[in-house]
Amino acid sequence: MSVAKKEYKRITVKSLVDMKKRGEKISMLTAYDYSMAKIMDGAGIDVILVGDSASNVMAGYETTLPMTLDHMIYHATSVVNAISRSLVVVDLPFGSYQSDPKEALRSSIRIMKESGAHAIKLEGGKEIKESIKRILHAGIPVMGHLGLTPQSIYKFGTYTVRAKDEEEAEKLKSDAKLLERLGCFAVVLEKVPAKLAKEVAKSVSIPIIGIGAGNGCDGQVLVVHDMLGMTKEFHPRFLRRYLDLYTEMTGAFQRYAEDVKSGDFPSEDEQY
Template sequence: MTVKQALNIVKLKKMKAEGVPLSMLTAYDYPSAALAEEAGVDVILVGDSLGNVVLGYNSTLPVTIDDMVYHTRSVARGAEHTFIVADMPFMTYHGSIDVTLGHVRRLIQEGHAHAVKMEGGLEICPAVSAIVSAGVPVLGHIGLTPQSVNTIGGYRVQGKDPEDAVRLMREAKALEQAGAFGIVLELVTEEVAEAISRELSIPTIGIGAGRYCDGQVLVFHDILKYTSSYREKRFVKTYADVGGVIKDAIGQYVQDVKQRAFPEERHVFGADEEVLHTLYGAAGKGAR
């Protein structure tokens, strides 16, 4: 079997130039990463969305750098031949450059990521430049930026008026100039996302940003309905109801245990007569 070759930022930019769409999926642990790699995903994002879908928070804000390092390292073990991007969590890249680079170092050296992702526009460009200069690829992220949800008024579609469209275009160009190898566009109107994608030489990866980005990203748990109570999202296409299957299977297990239908004889290990004699004496097995 041919071993899959991981992409890199040069190949990613070449895919954009050749019009080859990029597939990106989040993953947060070893088994999800291994399955994503086996399925042929181009890029795995270890998103701080793990706060919502794995850790049970109601936003990404409580996610720490320790959380991200731990989960990134798990993903890296499961997807050794896939390009892995790790999110920089809330407030880990808004202080001094030295502190920012320290967090980046952990994601690369301890987490084994190939690149980091950062939310924001003009205000983070100096940090992007410094990180790229240090030798680490950076994926930008504009539009709806969940880490800023409290300042942008909730989970709203971006680029719905001329001023906002101009702002997004300006931010995208600034991130490209700062050295970002690509940009995630989240919850951006399709027309604005298309215009940005045409203007940039680096790939755009959309989530809720329409059909004309250079690639798409979705959350592992969304495409599989891997949750106890799934909330439908307009921009998500679900491909399986894994959550329902898991819940039904666990329910059947509970029922089997209650009814003593599990374990069956085929699930147990028997002892020889010498062991039985030691335990029960001459009565042997029949004493039980």
């Protein structure tokens, strides 16, 4: 049963909790630049994630690990400059929070002060609780991330579905409740069984945002380049391509090159 969408002038962390209470699903996409973020904001996307996935889709790296704090602040600033409604959440990059709670706080403060973002996101549960506590105590909103955590890819060794065995599933449920108790306003669940994700979403009062975690979550997130069909090699089961921009853009670039070479562009009407 669909729930009537409430019009929010500005999405806040409280808005997301209210949406969960009412049963209204939360839409979330990644963005890394001003132009894309402005379109998303105007389209009514609730949350824009400045993801460290910029490492893959913007810079061409195999993993998210090469992203630095300076990289994230640059992308976040570009996105924030475009926003009038959406909530902007920024990933803390690998190495900026895992080992030292004080470093985690410094990293978070830099993102908030230098980019103007509204919240940060970090990967992990019990093992990073001291970092989360320190960030929250400074008044910075925190979104958690459990399940497949890409910054730990070399530990996992694969991008396969997580928490299929009972022990890992129990840890995930425990970590989700811990993140709620600590004060996180939402949690991303990536690539976990749909039944487990639905159970987690029902067990906590904060929104659970899924990616490859089924429709029992309180919202969904995708990487924008994937859902627009700009990436061609990536074909996970959870991905729905809303456009085929790879083909459309290739055709446009080819037509432009042909028109330039033939002298058709610019025409008399396209010059001064």
